[in-house]
Amino acid sequence: MEHSHFKLFKPYGYLSQFQSNARHERNKKFLGELYDFPEGTMAIGRLDKDSEGLLLLTTDGKVSYKITGSTTDKEYYVQVDGEITEEAVKQLQQGVILSHNTESYTTKPCEAFVLDKVPNFPKRIKKIRDERHGKTTWVSITINEGKFRQVRKMTAQVGFPTLRLVRVRIGAITLNGLDMGSVKELRELY
Incomplete structure (x- = not known):
């Protein structure tokens, strides 16, 4: 199976998830509003609602686990x-x-x-x-x-x-080349 990987400049006010069933999050902004991600895409780590910047996304759980581990800066x-x-x-x-x-x-x-x-x-x-x-x-x-x-x-x-x-x-992936709210597809992450 071929996986998809993305980098995103998460804007202020967005949650690092695609949906929520929580009542208090019904009127929040989610990542799916920024781009049409393939089914099964997950955020690698999180940035809280008030934080901005680089967020990596993937359909590969193994890559997600590797990056969220404590060896990646x-x-x-x-x-x-x-x-x-x-x-x-x-x-x-x-x-x-x-x-x-x-x-x-x-x-x-x-x-x-x-x-x-x-x-x-x-x-x-x-x-x-x-x-x-x-x-x-x-x-x-x-x-x-x-x-x-x-x-x-x-x-x-x-x-x-x-x-x-x-x-x-x-890691080696930077925010360079992204505007606020923009997404770039990557060939691979690690």
Whole structure:
């Protein structure tokens, strides 16, 4: 059987799924509204509704399992509230203690650094805020794990809450060449 693979620039406000039977999600936006994907297509990992950026999709469950494993890097450009300190960046790099469902865990060490210039992303549908409310900083964070809202929790834990989160890379596949909401078919993923 030949499988299909895609990369997508997920816009803000979309859920990383194709449908839902949950009452509270009836009026939400789903991936199927962006492209006519073949039957059996699944998102590889997720981006929450408020996050944007690279999302890989496939009809091959084995490829999905391989990419979501903890050996594949995922890079995010994160706009945080305030001027992030060197100490906060070091904390991100070394790992921070987070909790989920009353369970605490320490994130694995990761790559993190302040970006030299503001990334050139399309304006978001819902405005974040403007400079009148204080400065912001763009940070690159690369992790190879991905627990529930992990990057957002990491930046909040070091005192700089996330305002905007855009995934720009999964492994060797980047967001380059995609406009917001666009899909590109790929020959193979890995």
